[in-house]
Amino acid sequence: MSHDELINIISERAGISKQTVRDVLNSITDVWTQEVFARGELILENIGEFIVEHRPGRKGVNTETREIFLVPPRDYLSFQPSRELIEWSNKTP
Amino acid sequence: MTKDELLKKCVDRGVADKNVVESVSHLLYVYLLSALQKGQRVEVPGFGTFGTRVVGVKRARRIPFFEADVDFSERVNERYKSLKSLVLGTYHLIPAIGEVSYKGRDEQPEMVTEMGGKEIVLDTRHEASVEEFENAVRQVDEKRQTKEKPSMPQFNLKDEATEGGVKQRESETTPRLREAGAGQGGGGMIGRILLGVAVLALIAVGLQYFGIIKFWGTGPQTGDPTTPATETVAPPKEEAPPPAVVTPTPRIETPTPVRSQISPGTGNFTVQVSSWISRGKATEEADRLSAAGMSAFVEEGIVDGTARFRVRVGRYATRREAAENAARLSEQLEDGAWVTRVGL
Numbered sequence A: 001m002s003h004d005e006l007i008n009i010i011s012e013r014a015g016i017s018k019q020t021v022r023d024v025l026n027s028i029t030d031v032w033t034q035e036v037f038a039r040g041e042l043i044l045e046n047i048g049e050f051i052v053e054h055r056p057g058r059k060g061v062n063t064e065t066r067e068i069f070l071v072p073p074r075d076y077l078s079f080q081p082s083r084e085l086i087e088w089s090n091k092t093p
Numbered sequence B: 001m002t003k004d005e006l007l008k009k010c011v012d013r014g015v016a017d018k019n020v021v022e023s024v025s026h027l028l029y030v031y032l033l034s035a036l037q038k039g040q041r042v043e044v045p046g047f048g049t050f051g052t053r054v055v056g057v058k059r060a061r062r063i064p065f066f067e068a069d070v071d072f073s074e075r076v077n078e079r080y081k082s083l084k085s086l087v088l089g090t091y092h093l094i095p096a097i098g099e100v101s102y103k104g105r106d107e108q109p110e111m112v113t114e115m116g117g118k119e120i121v122l123d124t125r126h127e128a129s130v131e132e133f134e135n136a137v138r139q140v141d142e143k144r145q146t147k148e149k150p151s152m153p154q155f156n157l158k159d160e161a162t163e164g165g166v167k168q169r170e171s172e173t174t175p176r177l178r179e180a181g182a183g184q185g186g187g188g189m190i191g192r193i194l195l196g197v198a199v200l201a202l203i204a205v206g207l208q209y210f211g212i213i214k215f216w217g218t219g220p221q222t223g224d225p226t227t228p229a230t231e232t233v234a235p236p237k238e239e240a241p242p243p244a245v246v247t248p249t250p251r252i253e254t255p256t257p258v259r260s261q262i263s264p265g266t267g268n269f270t271v272q273v274s275s276w277i278s279r280g281k282a283t284e285e286a287d288r289l290s291a292a293g294m295s296a297f298v299e300e301g302i303v304d305g306t307a308r309f310r311v312r313v314g315r316y317a318t319r320r321e322a323a324e325n326a327a328r329l330s331e332q333l334e335d336g337a338w339v340t341r342v343g344l
Helices: A003-014 A018-039 A083-090 B003-012 B018-038 B070-076 B130-145 B159-165 B170-210 B226-239 B279-291 B319-332
Strands: A041-044 A048-055 A057-062 A067-071 A074-081 B042-044 B048-055 B061-068 B086-090 B099-101 B110-115 B118-123 B269-276 B296-303 B306-316 B338-341
Touching: A003 A018, A003 B018, A003 B042, A018 A041, A018 A048, A018 B003, A018 B018, A018 B070, A048 B061, A074 B061, A074 B070, A083 B018, A083 B061, B003 B018, B018 B042, B018 B048, B061 B070, B269 B279, B269 B319, B279 B296, B279 B306, B306 B319, B319 B338
Parallel strands: none
Antiparallel strands: A041 A048, A048 A074, A057 A067, A067 B086, B042 B048, B048 B061, B099 B110, B110 B118, B269 B306, B269 B338, B296 B306
């Protein structure tokens, strides 16, 4: 489901104009991202946890080209789905 | 931070009323869950994509996943954005010797390679700090600016590695690969043409060999027994009167009917030089030898039902005489020479 489809469905269902739905969705995601940057984690009820994790740099060896290289460290956003979400997604619709 | 607090933040931004924000966020959750139930993906721009992937076979189940947007994940990783993966060098591994050895459960794996007679230990699980990375990147950048070859920064390798073994061979190997690729691409057409020519030549040789179509040569090989017959019959007749003592070769006719061109001479013993499947090769060889001043001739025999053309030199009355000449010949020739009887 793309962003536009989501906006169409929500605006039809709630009877709100598409532009306001779009603005509200953008503000919601913006609040989420700001939360991630500020705290390093975001917990949504019934959906899961978004946690910024650190992957340390390491040394890699490419056995085909016989190269030794350094892989830089990296911060990434991990997602741990909640138990409810896993149960939900496995229920037959 | 709870859901209500997040919603309150949204409302505080003043985009819409509280009811509108609440209903939109509620519907967002509802459609997110229903789409995940159907196995669909949901794109939330500026944040990421939700979806499910199926795990397991017997107990197959859906596990929800989330992929952050590229911009979002780049902003998350802003601290290490400038760091790039850095090639330290290449190692040369002798295949029979190189092994990865795990010494203990908790110890780090070591790749033991032999490199110019020196052993190099690389720990592949090393955790590089940011400072080390920045220093290494800066070193390479400075050397690029001064247009020098970037040598290997000493980074947790043993000294032997940096001194002797590790060579920067990437610059050498890549052009070779490119050349090889280009050669393959260009040579396809020529290869096909050459293959076609070779197949045609094989067909022609086959037709000529079995005598179906005559492409070259004076006559069909299997055909005329008359001309060689005279040759073979003639020598014994000539031989018969002068040497009454030595019996002319009577056995020629039994294994090889008529075709062998036996040199005019007496004696049952001869020296064999080589043996050929094709007559042309044998005659060539015999011509070569006779041009060198030897009395070479070709004799045909049958081994296991197939014809062999043997190149032989001279005829001798006694085995000892033949052996002396064979010893002399084998010094001159590569393949050696040995004594046989005429007609064998």
